[in-house]
Amino acid sequence: MLSRIAGTPLVNHPTGALPASGSAEAGDLTANRPRHLGLAPRDRALRGAFVVWREAIGSVFDVAANPAEISAFDGDLEIYSTHRVLLSGIACAPIRLVRSPATISRDRRDHFALWLVCSGGLAGISARSAFHAGPGDVVFLDLQQTVDFMTSLSGDTTESLVLWAPRARWLSSISDDDILHGLVLSGASPAGAMIGASLRAFAANAFPMSVAEMNSLTDGLIEMAAKAVAPSLAAAGASDGPSALASFVAIRRYIDRNLTSTQLDADGLAKQFGVSRSTLYRLFEPVGGIAGYIRRQRLHRAYQEVVAAETSNARLGQIGYRLGFGTLGAFSRTFRASFGVSPREARKAALAGARPVALKADPERAAASLGGWLADLGKA
Numbered sequence: 001m002l003s004r005i006a007g008t009p010l011v012n013h014p015t016g017a018l019p020a021s022g023s024a025e026a027g028d029l030t031a032n033r034p035r036h037l038g039l040a041p042r043d044r045a046l047r048g049a050f051v052v053w054r055e056a057i058g059s060v061f062d063v064a065a066n067p068a069e070i071s072a073f074d075g076d077l078e079i080y081s082t083h084r085v086l087l088s089g090i091a092c093a094p095i096r097l098v099r100s101p102a103t104i105s106r107d108r109r110d111h112f113a114l115w116l117v118c119s120g121g122l123a124g125i126s127a128r129s130a131f132h133a134g135p136g137d138v139v140f141l142d143l144q145q146t147v148d149f150m151t152s153l154s155g156d157t158t159e160s161l162v163l164w165a166p167r168a169r170w171l172s173s174i175s176d177d178d179i180l181h182g183l184v185l186s187g188a189s190p191a192g193a194m195i196g197a198s199l200r201a202f203a204a205n206a207f208p209m210s211v212a213e214m215n216s217l218t219d220g221l222i223e224m225a226a227k228a229v230a231p232s233l234a235a236a237g238a239s240d241g242p243s244a245l246a247s248f249v250a251i252r253r254y255i256d257r258n259l260t261s262t263q264l265d266a267d268g269l270a271k272q273f274g275v276s277r278s279t280l281y282r283l284f285e286p287v288g289g290i291a292g293y294i295r296r297q298r299l300h301r302a303y304q305e306v307v308a309a310e311t312s313n314a315r316l317g318q319i320g321y322r323l324g325f326g327t328l329g330a331f332s333r334t335f336r337a338s339f340g341v342s343p344r345e346a347r348k349a350a351l352a353g354a355r356p357v358a359l360k361a362d363p364e365r366a367a368a369s370l371g372g373w374l375a376d377l378g379k380a
Contacts, residue, residue, distance in 0.1 A: 058371020
């Protein structure tokens with residue numbers, strides 16, 4: 001899959017030379033070869049494409065989807081990894097991927113993702129601002145900061161090449177790693193074109209690489225990407241200023257942790273953080289405004305509580321009321337407008353097994369996943 005996404009035939013890649021892909025680790029070809037992980041078609045057919053793909057993503061992202069998206073879902077994942085770096089090819093139908101404050105505190109990943117969109121697109125909100133990336137664009141994501149984005153907004157498949165490396169690999173070359181999160185480089189820009197071409201070439205040659213070659217080439221790719229993005233980082237830092245960025249991140253984290261608070265509005269937040277309402281509106285303008293952001297986050301929390309097995313006995317009206325919806329009717333109308341189903345229909349589908357919201361992978365499957373292999377980076 002990596003070679004197809006990269007758009008370049010693999011070098012020295014004889015037919016059938018890849019190890020048999022599966023939902024667990026396929027094993028090293030030799031002691032000097034990177035580990036390889038793929039998804040077996042038979043496993044996807046037996047257990048469902050969404051379940052197997054979600055399991056392979058591991059704990060890196062929470063996956064939010066309604067029953068219709070799950071039933072129509074198709075996706076694939078392929079990984080090559082040493083103990084210093086990980087390269088993945090990710091393909092998926094429309095799906096929502098989230099790293100919330102709870103996700104971050106739970107899995108404690110401290111990595112950056114250099115994400116090249118090869119087809120389809122990404123659109124969402126980082127801890128910094130709203131972002132959108134189309135084919136050829138490069139996105140930088142910091143797993144220590146929140147992000148909430150959709151793939152394939154037009155309904156097609158999004159295919160991406162993603163290079164994952166520990167933060168320490170970037171710090172020697174990046175002056176402000178906080179600003180890097182959510183930064184998008186256009187594929188039409190010199191920096192975006194250079195990084196994209198390099199990542200494609202790297203992926204196209206992943207199969208014949210040794211561990212030493214993969215580690216060495218990654219060092220060069222990260223150094224080149226850091227140099228290429230430096231002017232954009234300087235411009236972002238100059239336009240936003242460190243205090244504005246810090247305020248935005250702090251307020252977003254506060255909102256995400258206090259979605260049931262009755263004081264969660266512009267007046268309450270302005271008082272809590274000692275800023276004016278106009279400053280608050282300016283900070284949240286890139287993400288659709290402060291009221292819009294609060295409403296979206298409350299709806300996403302409501303969906304999670306409606307379909308979660310552990311809250312299946314909670315009354316729907318109580319869930320809506322706790323999250324700021326005055327009546328069950330208002331909650332149901334807003335919920336349906338956002339997700340295409342009513343709260344009652346979403347719960348019924350979840351209880352019937354149409355939405356496996358709590359995927360319990362066994363330890364072996366969890367270890368052989370994107371999240372499990374990211375946890376191994378830097379240990380050797």
